[in-house]
Structures are given as C-alpha cells and as structure tokens.
Amino acid sequence: MNPSAEAHYFDGQSARPVATTVRVDEIGHFRSAEDVFVPILFRDVTVHSRIGDLPRRIELPGGAVVETFDHFAVDAWLATLPRGGANPIHRLERNLPLALAATAIVAAFAIASIVWGLPWLSHAIAARIPPEAVRTLGEESLDALDRVAFAESELEADRQQELRRRFQSLVPAEREGFDYRLFFRKGEWIGPNAFALPNGTVVVTDELVALLHDDQELEAVLLHEIGHVVGRHSLELLVSQTGVAALVATLLGDVGTAGALAVALPQLLLETRFSRAVETEADDYALAEMRSRGMDTNHFANVLERMEACAYGDPVACGLPPAEESEANPSEEAEPLSDEPDEPDDPEESEESEESQESGDPPDPADTPGWLDYLNSHPATPERIARFRTTENDD
C-alpha cells in the first residue's frame, strides 16, 4: 500500500509554491504525480524528524523541499526503508508520562552529581595548582580592596609587629610555597573582619582587633584564615562557582528571560552551599590546630559570639563605648570571618541585620528562620559556636 499525499513543492530558487501529489512508487522512487520534480530514490531524500504536528519536510538533493501535513503517508513511506524511520525523540515526546518521569529522574540525578561531584572536582583542581602559580595571584585583589574599601591601618607599629610575630608562630611548618604575611587595614564599611588571599596573605581589620579581648582570640581567628589558605579555598570557590554558573547557563539558557528567576535561585543555593562548605573546612582546620597546640577552643567560640552580637547592633560587643548616640558599626558584612572579599553586597545578610536593628532589641540569632540558612554564605553561627564550645579541653 503506497499512500499518496497532498504536498507543496518549493524549489528553493523562487518563493512560488507548487501544489502537487506525491508518493513513493513500487520501485522506491519518490515522485510527483504532476512531474513537478525529477523522481528520486526515496532512500536518497532527507526526511526531517517529526516535530509535533508541523508539516513534514522532505528535502531533495539540490535543496528543493516537499512539505506535507500527511504524517500517515510519510510514516508509511518511511516504513519501507530498512531503518524504518524510527524517531525515538518524537516517541518520547508523545508519551507524556514517560517523558515527565524520565525528566524527573534525570534532573534529580544530575543535581545530585552537581551538588557532590562539583565540589570534589573543584577540590581536585585547586589542589593541583602549583603554589608558585598562586603566589602572584591575589595581590591585585588586595589593591582593589584598598581602592574600594580599606584605609590605612591605625594600629600602632609595635602592636602590628607583635601580632605578626604571633601569626608567624601559627603558620604551618610546610609552607607549600605560600607566602604567609599578615596585613592590617582599617575596615571602613567592611567593619570587623579578616580575609585570606590565595597566596597566603591574611588581612585583618582594625575593627576586628578592637573587638577581640585578648591575643589568643586573634590566634584562633588567624588559624581559621590559615585554614582557608591551606585548603586553597579561594581557588576551589572560583572553580565551583564558575562551574555552577556555566552549567546553569547551559542547562537553562534557553528558558528565556521570564524564567531567569527560577534559574538564579538554584545557582544561588549551590554557590552558598559551596561557600558554607569551605567555611566549615576552615573551622575544621582551626579546631584541629587549636587542639594540637593545647589552645582553648572556647576563644574562637567567644569571637564568633561577639561578632554576631556586634552585627546585630550591640556596640559593646564591637569593642566600642556603649553610647546611644554613636551608632555601632554593624556593617552589612559583619559575617564572621568571611573569605570572599569580592562581594560586600550580600542582600540576604544585610536584610537580616537591618530588620533586626529597626525593631529595637537585638533578636536572638537562634530565632532566624531556618530556611534562610540556605541562602547564607556561612554556616549557621550557633552550630559553629557549639563546635568550639567545650567545658574542658582534652589535651
């Protein structure tokens, strides 16, 4: 049974369509009843895959095209070919429950591999970058910060020297090529904070020094920052966040501007998740180092608590006089010991702290709704504090 079909012929040279009836004859030739084109073996034409109910395009060698809505006929002709003209994608599209189920499974699997696979990959890549290459990196970052935020430190020179000495005593014996140096800056709108740059430079703001009660607390902070250097976290974050951005752009790039919000949220969730992971790693390092050096880990817990209180508007915690007139400097970015100095505008965090300032008393951080934690670039502070809180030290 060789059905014929009503079709239009477009020769590709002129826009004039020619109506014709086409079929595949007994010897396999694709021909037009009105002889509009030269008969050609059906094997040699290109039948474009079916997409929904669009007219079927049959491309003849030489660029001419025959179009028909008669899918039944086309399928019958394709059946005469050895391959049968099966189109798995179209069949998947027609079977909606199958398509939905397959998509859900695949999406879940892919997301899982991104969430776990990407950090592993970033870690592996970052670990393999030679420290010599990393050495020059990051100097530019400090220059940029100096231009945009920092001012010169107002800490006395001897004090700086002394703190530097203590820093050098904390640096790991195996330098691995990192150039461990401690710099001080006036943090201005950044407030009390400390950063680690990938080449081993650690920057501490005057405001943070003012917030600390003794030098052992500073040592705890420095150990956390050294943890970032040792773990090559800047590089890890760079790789993972680039990977996330690229993957999201590729996977969802065709969604269009209207779906941009849906795209941004998973990306944000993933990026902050990776950021939290490296903060926890730095905490791990600090914890282990403090224990092996016989330091009291409560010092770090105290610092975290005080920085949290300072962020919520308590001037005493920030090391400032408790006057009502002068506002404390609860900067927008008073997140304890952030590692990424490049993004001072963290809307989630500033919203949190600004809201709580307006309502009067600093709220209990534990009251923060849990789901906001997923948007936070740092692990929840109460959990962090709890890890370092001990009533006795083992060693």
Add this chain to the structure above:
Amino acid sequence: MTEANDPSQTFGGSAPTSPASPTGPGFGFRFHGKTAEYFRIWIVNFGLTIATLGIYSAWAKVRTRKYLYGNTELAGHRFDYTARPIDILKGRLVALVMVALYYGVSTFFPTAGIALLAVLALFVPFLIVTSMSFQLRNTTYRNIRFRFVRDFAAAYRTAATPIVILLGVAGLLYLANEFSGGLDWLADSANAEAEDGEELTALDLFVAFFFFAIYPFVPWFDFLRVRFVVDHSQFGDLEARFGETVGSFYWLYFASFCVGMGMILMLALAFGIGAASMGAAGLITEDGEGMGAFGALIVFLLVLGYVGLIFAASAYFRVRQRNLVYGNIRFGDVGLNSHLEFGRYAWITLTNFLAIVLSLGLLVPWATIRMARYTASRTSLDPVDLDSVVASIDDASSALGDEIGEIFDLDFGL
C-alpha cells in the same frame, strides 16, 4: 486526506487565505503552536539536556526553534529554522571557554578582568554581524533563505561614533574630576550626613554621572543599531530598509520616560497619602515608631508597587519599541506592520511571569506559546507578491558569533 491532516490548513497555492492583518488588507501572521504539544517537546529537551550535561542543548535549541518557526504562518505557509545542531554546539563550547577564562582572570586580576571586558567589547560589532548572519541564513520561508549582508566594515563604522562618544564622556568626566577634584568633594559633602556604611565613593558618583551624561545619546545609539541590522537584512532578493528616523526613537524614549515618571509620581503620591492617613489615624508617630506590622505592610506594598512600576514602564517601552522597529521594516513599497497594545501585552507579560514563578518554571511553555500567539496576531505584512521573490547568492559563515552572544546574554537582534 487522512485523519492525520488538519483540515484547517490551507492548501491553495499562494492565495492569502490566512487572516487579514489587524488593520486592513495584507497578510496577517498567525501562530499555530499548542501548549500541550510544545510542553512535551520542552520537557524532553530539558531532561535530555540535563542528562547530557548540556550537550543536547544545541539540539534542543534547534528543535525548539523549528517548532516555533514552523508554527508561524504567513500567507498560507510556514517558516523554518535550518541550523545544524553541531554548529551551535561548537559555538557554545567556545563561548563556555571564554566565560571560564573571564571568570578566572577577573577574580584574581580584577583590573585585567576589566581590560579583558574592554577587549571583548571591541568584538561586539563583529559578533553582531556573525550572529545575525547565522540566524538569518538559517531562517527560511517557502524554502527561500533570509540573509544578512556581512559588511564588517560598515558594522565598525556604525559602532565607531557611539564608542567615541562613550569614551569621550568618560574621559571628560575623568579629566574634570582630576582637575577640580569635583567628584571627591561631592562625595565628601554627601558623606558628611551619611551614616557609616552608606558612604559614597568617588567611583559611585563617577558611574552615576556617566550614565546621566550618556542617557541623551541612548535613543540615537539604539536607532543606529536598529537601522544597521534592518538595512543589512533581506529575504531572498528582497532587501529590507528601516523606514523611520532618529527622531522617532527620541520620541519613544521620551514618552517612556514620561510614563515612567508619571508612575513614580503616582506611587509616591499613594505612599504619601497612605503614610499621612496612617499618621492621622495615630498608627505611626513622626519618628516612625510603632510601625511594627503596619510598617512591614507599607514596606511590602511599596516594594510591590515599585516592582509593578518597573514592570509596567518596561512593558510600555517594549511595546512601543517593538511597534516602532517591526512596523517600519520596509521592502520597497510594502512593509511590516506591528500593532501590539500596551494593556494586553503588559497583562500577558505579568501573568506569564507570575505563572512561571508559581509553577517553578513548568509553565514556561505555556507562557511562550501565549506570547507568540499574541505577537503574531498583531503583526502583518502589506500585500505583496511573495511568489516573485527569488533566492539570493549567499556566502558561508560560522556559528561562532551567534552562540557567544547567547551565552553573554547580549541582545543583538531586533
């Protein structure tokens, strides 16, 4: 005819059996896509793209475009998209490498990152030409290809004036600041009253002044871009020309600006009245104490109003711009007509957006179909003998520009 045929399809030669244009004789565009059908294509695209970590996205794009173009009917026949997925894939891989490179450089060398961006910016005219060329070359109607004339020299000539002006303004601002310290002084005096953490830097002011100074030129730059793109496009041997002047662009931007300002005033008025009445009702004092829940409500409404305002103003602009651009594409004596209406368009855009957000993206196909149907119904072509169009001689081109533009989300086309 068998059951697979849709009897509503036209089979006559080239007689204009599709609906008449909204405003008189001619050929109206019509979109035949159906949500249920497109959703299946879309969901399978999504699943396969994820399964292949993005490789399939090139095939997905071609399939989507074939569906959308193939369901766009003019004068009884459909369009088609003929790009080869493999070309698109190659372009995407190159674009990905460039993105990673940029990320890497700009994170560790922020200054170099900006320099890299400037270098990339120099490629924009090149990318526009190659991107348009790829796109048009792979669009066919009645098996006749569209074409974009690849005149790179003209592209750079057209871009030269805007670039010179941009650099000139930036340079002037910089010099003015250097000699008078004006920006720093401004920043300092502004900061005298600012609270900690809200201080402006001279950089902020520089950027603000720059955009302020550039704004009068924007309609002109837009006009240059549109005219360049349209004047170099053709369907077969039919050359397109842009039929409007730069003045119409200034009117477009001015009108949109007025509408936007009007909306801001209305919003401010509403907010002021609201606050005053709440003050009169004793709910809030002068210091804003006791705001509590009402304060939160006001803030919420304000944010909502602001978002809605941006939404409406941008929809207004887009409708007028689309009508201005598409409605003035002329082929000799005849031309396209575009009659989008602000009210309907804004409503569709808003409900589409809400639907997509609330459905976590699942209603994207519905939104796409809906908008395509509307814009097609409001677009038409003056009566012309389409049968007489013949193919033009084309030249080969690569897909590179097209996909790079897509990754960086640059809006090249019309």
